Amino acid sequence: MASEPLIFELASPGRPGVRPPLPQFDAVDPAAVLPEGQIRGALDLPEVSEIDVMRHFVRLSQRNHSIDTAIYPLGSCTMKYNPKINEVTARLPGLLEPHPYQPESSVQGLLALIHDLEAVLAELAGFATVTTQPAAGSQGEMVGLFCIQAWLRSRGERRTTVLVPDSAHGTNPATATMTGMRVEPLGTGPDGNIDLAELDAKLDDDVAALMLTLPTTLGLFEQRILDVTRRVHAAGGQVYGDGANMNAMLGRVRPGDLGIDVMHLNLHKTFTTPHGGGGPGAGALGVQAHLAPFLPGPRFVKTDAGYALEPAGPDSIGRVHSHVGNVGNLIRAYTYIRSLGRDGMREVADDAVLHANYLRARLAPHFDIPYDRICMHEVVLAGTRQRRLGVRTTDIAKRLIDYGVHPPTVYFPLIVDEALMIEPTETESIESLDQFAEALINVADEAKAAPDLLHAAPTTAPVRRLDEVTANRSPDVNWTPAD
């Protein structure tokens, strides 16, 4: 496929873009009202016609894979169908146009919607209260660890260690560092559970929290979860839940009932707000009652006089967003939850888990599965058998591209060699699951019979394999015209 020119290469001096609104007022000369030196000279931006801008970005979009194109089984990301009604409700003028500082009496519908969303999320996940302010899961993690620190301080304690299993998302240790804490890794036993003996050995009076992903990134439910949370609490620590994998639990179990003190929910994963090519997400945070006083403000409250934004209390860890969060995504999540209702929630978890186990069963003869038991919403394979044939997981992934399906998450979790982490989600049909399984099985066969096909892949994508080494060594991240 020919490459698409850069927007800069479509420009021509003097070419008009979209017309701005007609002036409503007599013009004021900026030079007459602004201080000297404060008005810029030339604005070095491309001059492109409207139709060329439209075509350029349409053509670029066509060089993308998306959920609406075909299966996108990226493990840990929950790439499920994004209902189109969500996009309609999020664009209703009454929800899209309000200004953050208009009077609360003039945004009662919006305040009610977010208040009710927080209440439903708290009920679903088993927490005393939920804040929807964090813009994504990672920001939720940061708020959660700050809340734990503040709670410890309120009890006259200072603890600085965070236990993080070796299977955890990279955000967990990165968040611990941002919150000034020290990371102590925790091993995973051969059954895929936390090693309780190691946990006991590491639980001391400096442990502020255990960060636990449930189900784990191995796609497994921690079988001794109640033992784990009980031990952490007995040692005076708190349990932080990484809720990236909530899709497996909807309606089946509430993490808050299992001893988890605080957990974020990725609304862009479990609650179908679109991933947007990388964001925006939304990272609601649920906490048990003892942590509630520390949450960021403002909080959405219902009073006798209606819905209101209540300023943060004296113990709050502080604000993390310029206003109240990614409201557009909260509207989408609310729309989804109202569409599903109580029974739909459980059907999500049931089919997500069923679909993952179906792929596990179909792929088991062809790939190593290091932790081979009933999985939850995702299954983690290892390309170790294929590596012995001189084929790496990268090669398997790149060959899948030639089959028109998006590869799974690869080389994660770090504790699985040559990992392939597959999360099909509940919204794929059995035909789609079969197509994906057959593509992967074909690739496994090709690894034996014709490994060069894998090494050369992809050949049907807009580009072939890219030179990442040069890109890192001499980064070209800002276009300059060629000489």
Next chain:
Amino acid sequence: MSYSPSTDADRARMLRTIGVDSIDDLFVDIPDAHRDPTLDLPAALPEVDVLREVRALAEQNRVPEGVPSFLGAGFYRHFVPALVDQQLLRSEWYTGYTPYQAEMTQGTLQSMYEFQSLVCRLTGMEVANASLYDGASALAEAVLMCRAITRRSGVVMAGTVHPAYREVAATYTQAVDVELRTVDAWTRTGNDVAPDIEAVAAAIDDTTACVVLQRPDFFGWVVDPTPVVEAAKRHGAKIVYVVTDPISLGLLTPPGDLGADIVAGELRSLVGPPAYGGPGAGMLATRQAFIRRLPGRIAGRTTDLDGQQGFVLTLQTREQHIRRERATSNITTNQALVALGAAISISALGPAGLRDLATRSLSAAHRCAEALASVGATVSNAAPYFHEFIVHAPRGAEDTVKALADRGVFGGYPLGRVDPRLADALLVCATDLTTRADLDALMNAWQAVHRG
């Protein structure tokens, strides 16, 4: 209704393949006492009924289409070309994710590269990342970058930086050795409030990691930052500029020409209405020397095996999925779709369009100020401003705002929320979307409120 296409026959077939009898058998690892809780949730609704319900909530809100609004204060309404949202509704953009498989996501990667390049041109900087959550967290990350670059802990924050941004910076830095010092950066003489850039300059010393200024600042002013720039250079401190309205860059000297080391800003106004504050997108741009300190995703241009141009995520060893506890930040998901919208918007408006929106906003604000003065309002004329200005509200700004809202106009932002010494100061904003009719409504309401 879960949007799952599986039928009972499909499920039976899958269960047989797995070798279990029922779906319940897949959930046996959950502790018995906690499995299948009774949930107090409403029943499912078909699409049209959900729409009806959400529309009823939407219609309870009053919005600028029906209520003339002079609210700005960090969240601005500007003209946005129709093609922007048409693009953002394309499935190929909004239902993909972070481009982990570059060959399959060249569209997103190239658009990120173009976004970064456009942001650099707009701000006068050398490198930019592919977005952060919002302007406030962008400032927080900028402060953390300066701490890492200088190994100093002092931060001199102008009091004319958006109050919510300052709060978020304080939240992000609460657990590390950063000492935030807020300097008023303004003075008051009678009803006139004026910038005090010298006060900011005087607060910089050899322990200062960075000084933070906003442009135009929260009070609407465009101030010559030279005293601060000189003091920062003298003491080896970094200079961070906050930009809450990117349209202003269509007209104003870019921070890169004013000594900026980092620009932290918000892009929402290029993409759509305020949306009650989000999702926006944070921009973070800096100088080449600091590229490896940048948090978040960065797209780079490279070539494929055939020598053809292509794009990849680059410098990923800064990021949490590789570097874990040694990453520059914990950010993963960013605000890519909003950033894409900003790139499309900048491309569609072009340099002339951006400058027009900026000069029209400036003209609208200055004409509004004249009009308010003509009906007896006292406008603070102490400093040059872009599209926001301060009006003296003798009965108190909160009370004035409420009285104006009762008459169907959102009159502005009461500055007493920032500082009690400004309880009688009202921040009024006008842009290219402000109409004559809006202004007439404000003037009438103002007169009615202040008549005896």
